[in-house]
Amino acid sequence: xxxxxxxxxxxxxxxxxSVKIECxxxxxxxxxxxxxxxxPKQSLMxxxxxxxxxxxxxEQGVEKDKFLxxxxxxxxxxxxxxxxxxxxxxxxxxxxxxPRLADEQYFGPGTRLTVT
Amino acid sequence: AQSVAQxxxxxxxxxxxxxxxxxxxxxSGNPYLFWYVQYPNRGLQFLLKYITGDNLVKGSYGFExxxxxxxxxFHLKKPSALVSDSALYFCAVRSFLSSGSARQLTFGSxxxxxxxx
Numbered sequence: 001x002x003x004x005x006x007x008x009x010x011x012x013x014x015x016x017x018s019v020k021i022e023c024x025x026x027x028x029x030x031x032x033x034x035x036x037x038x039x040p041k042q043s044l045m046x047x048x049x050x051x052x053x054x055x056x057x058x059e060q061g062v063e064k065d066k067f068l069x070x071x072x073x074x075x076x077x078x079x080x081x082x083x084x085x086x087x088x089x090x091x092x093x094x095x096x097x098x099p100r101l102a103d104e105q106y107f108g109p110g111t112r113l114t115v116t
Numbered sequence: 117a118q119s120v121a122q123x124x125x126x127x128x129x130x131x132x133x134x135x136x137x138x139x140x141x142x143x144s145g146n147p148y149l150f151w152y153v154q155y156p157n158r159g160l161q162f163l164l165k166y167i168t169g170d171n172l173v174k175g176s177y178g179f180e181x182x183x184x185x186x187x188x189x190f191h192l193k194k195p196s197a198l199v200s201d202s203a204l205y206f207c208a209v210r211s212f213l214s215s216g217s218a219r220q221l222t223f224g225s226x227x228x229x230x231x232x233x
Binding site: 006034041042043044046049091093095104105106107108109110112 | 150152157158159160161162165204206220221222223224225226228
């Protein structure tokens, strides 16, 4: 079946630094990928929609200059958390819909970000 | 706008007993409905989906869900719970009308299921 990977699975960084998280579709091409954020014991909050070849679409309240999204190819989207602060510590999950299964979403395993 | 409600933050059930995790939804047009399970520090795993057809949907690990249009519900069920079923369960919806970048899912708040041995 279709697989979505994320790298790294966990990362610790210092306040003020930037962190890049990669999301890859391993055996299918994804023109669209989604980035979610999840706080402990809470639901997934959609942050942005990553579009290959064009700008990402951000949800209301999400700072686009802080959470930079680049959909570099049909199999790779990256989320860069710039000038990270402790409140950015969270679990970040990406997902991608396979092209011929309009009703499916495949989720990555998530990336745990801790900002100290 | 579409929304999902999971009224129970926590469900406890004894091993071997049937379990139900509740979900109601609101969406324009016909819904696509999903259940996902999440284990600690892991991504979401797909359990089952309702798109069209039979209202009773069977999924992975013995789970099933019943689509009830009149009650706008999609409750997750399993006849006999296992300790290993203990996890966080999410219901999700999107409109059949959505396409392209609008295919994102709206998730419920999640229900922590604990199966007691």
